[in-house]
Amino acid sequence: MTSVAERLQRKSQRQVSSKQVRLRLVYVDFWSVVKLSALIWACLGIVLVVAAFLVWTVLASTGIFGTIDGLLQDVLGDSTASVTAGFGVGQVVLFSFVIAVLNVIIGTVLGAIGALLYNLSMRITGGLLIGFTNN
Structure with missing residues (x-):
């Protein structure tokens, strides 16, 4: 009497013929593309x-703003000139958020x-001809 493992081993030894399929991509669903592109850009x-x-x-943290x-x-001779006053973390995050929304x-x-x-x-x-194979 043979076990299940021996039967499965014999089954996997058989050559599986690979089948090639050629398909044409003639249509892309509009709403699927819109949803996918919105998700990717988000x-x-x-x-x-x-x-x-x-x-x-x-x-x-590295002190580059202090050096600038x-x-x-x-250069300006003005002791009140400061980069950090104009480029605080709030302004930078808000600007990048606005750019991100526009990008989406x-x-x-x-x-x-x-x-x-x-x-x-x-x-x-x-249509676009696409070939697939079964390995």
Whole structure:
């Protein structure tokens, strides 16, 4: 009597024939592309805000802002000139947040336009031929 493991081993030794399939991509769903592009650009917007905060934190902790303040005071001759007054953490994060929101809106619109252009061009050309294989 053979065990289940021996039967499975014999089954896996057989050669599996690979089958090739050729498909045409003739349509991309508009709302799927819009949702996906909005999600991708929202993630990139979060990355932008976090990166701006981290860069400001690193620059502030290393004393680069103090060095730039000293250089500005020497060049301008004004003892009240300060970079940190104009580029505080709040202003930097708010500016990067506004840019991130604009990127999400523009990226979503560009994704929608890309889906529309793809669907229109596929009506003319007949579709994109894609080959798949079963390994």
